[in-house]
Amino acid sequence: MKALIIAPAWIGDTVMAQVLFRRLYEHTPGLQLDVLAPSWVAPVLQRMPEIGEVINTPFAHGELSLTARYHLARQIAHKGYQRAYVLPNSLKSALIPFLAGIPERIGFTGEHRYGLINTRHTLDGNALPQMAERFAQLAEAPGAPLPRPLHNPRLASSPEQQTATLAALGMMRTEKIAAFCPGAEYGPAKRWPARHFATLADELAGRGYAVWLLGSPKDKGVGDDIIRLASVAKPINLCGSTSLTQAIDLIAASCFVVCNDSGLMHVTAALDRPLIAVYGSSSPGFTPPLSAHARIISLKLACSPCFRRECPLGHLDCLNKLDAQRVLDACLVAELRSACS
Numbered sequence: 001m002k003a004l005i006i007a008p009a010w011i012g013d014t015v016m017a018q019v020l021f022r023r024l025y026e027h028t029p030g031l032q033l034d035v036l037a038p039s040w041v042a043p044v045l046q047r048m049p050e051i052g053e054v055i056n057t058p059f060a061h062g063e064l065s066l067t068a069r070y071h072l073a074r075q076i077a078h079k080g081y082q083r084a085y086v087l088p089n090s091l092k093s094a095l096i097p098f099l100a101g102i103p104e105r106i107g108f109t110g111e112h113r114y115g116l117i118n119t120r121h122t123l124d125g126n127a128l129p130q131m132a133e134r135f136a137q138l139a140e141a142p143g144a145p146l147p148r149p150l151h152n153p154r155l156a157s158s159p160e161q162q163t164a165t166l167a168a169l170g171m172m173r174t175e176k177i178a179a180f181c182p183g184a185e186y187g188p189a190k191r192w193p194a195r196h197f198a199t200l201a202d203e204l205a206g207r208g209y210a211v212w213l214l215g216s217p218k219d220k221g222v223g224d225d226i227i228r229l230a231s232v233a234k235p236i237n238l239c240g241s242t243s244l245t246q247a248i249d250l251i252a253a254s255c256f257v258v259c260n261d262s263g264l265m266h267v268t269a270a271l272d273r274p275l276i277a278v279y280g281s282s283s284p285g286f287t288p289p290l291s292a293h294a295r296i297i298s299l300k301l302a303c304s305p306c307f308r309r310e311c312p313l314g315h316l317d318c319l320n321k322l323d324a325q326r327v328l329d330a331c332l333v334a335e336l337r338s339a340c341s
Helices: 011-016 018-026 042-046 067-079 092-099 133-136 159-168 196-205 217-229 242-254 262-272 323-335
Strands: 004-007 030-039 053-056 083-086 104-106 119-121 177-181 211-214 256-260 275-278 296-297
Touching: 011 042, 011 092, 011 133, 011 262, 018 030, 018 083, 018 133, 018 177, 018 211, 030 042, 030 196, 042 053, 042 159, 042 242, 067 092, 083 092, 083 211, 092 104, 104 296, 159 242, 196 211, 196 217, 196 323, 211 217, 242 262, 275 323, 296 323
Parallel strands: 004 030, 004 083, 030 053, 083 104, 104 119, 177 211, 177 256, 256 275, 275 296
Antiparallel strands: none
């Protein structure tokens, strides 16, 4: 059996989709599972043992490009896939498996994708409150209950891979490392303030920790702000200076990680590192970090979660009033769970 996954376009969603991949292998031993995915999520797929080939989809967010999709579909048609699992709910995400003539195309009905999806699931949000559960449901027959529990995602990072990444970046592994992921692609209402990260960095530096700042090029500015505001710590700002593959290895080498609700939060959870996840405008109800070693910190104000990119009230109290001491206390608990205490 050969099957093709049409992957989500977000790193965190792609990590959570691994619950489906593992369930498919349980149902079909010997399955060959390939993935069609954008280049920016490919590194997490390459660290999943269930995945064979990762086929690049060159399309930007929202880009239709019918002619290019047709030509890519004709290339995929020669690979002989019997099934396609279409994880995004958009109409355009279902076009390539349809144009490639893959016989069974599985997904939620989504944007009126009748015909494009021929094994259609109907979403019951009450029965499947989490995104990971919705992905896993695609491994079952439409209408069948989802067997639980689900396996948490797991990404691979070996000591050899970590050593190679450190060498490539000209870095040394120290005894105690705290990684901060201060960015969040969705918007400012998901980002814990830089001054709080800086205060936390100072507290951890006083306890002997080196602090690494990880994220995309868009996060370099907030990383620079953390360094400027820190009075004791000397964090290393790696935002935009690493590949996602290297960020995976650096997170795996850390004692614990402090993250906003972001793609790197889900990467940390899948690496099974002790994790402190800071929530402001969003909620862990739909996309929680899937790890027994995750601690969620939230003030749970009356105005949150609002799920807005920017605070509609103009004060961002859900994050501004979440002080560094509260997160530090969670870090000290995480320290006891790690090998770095």
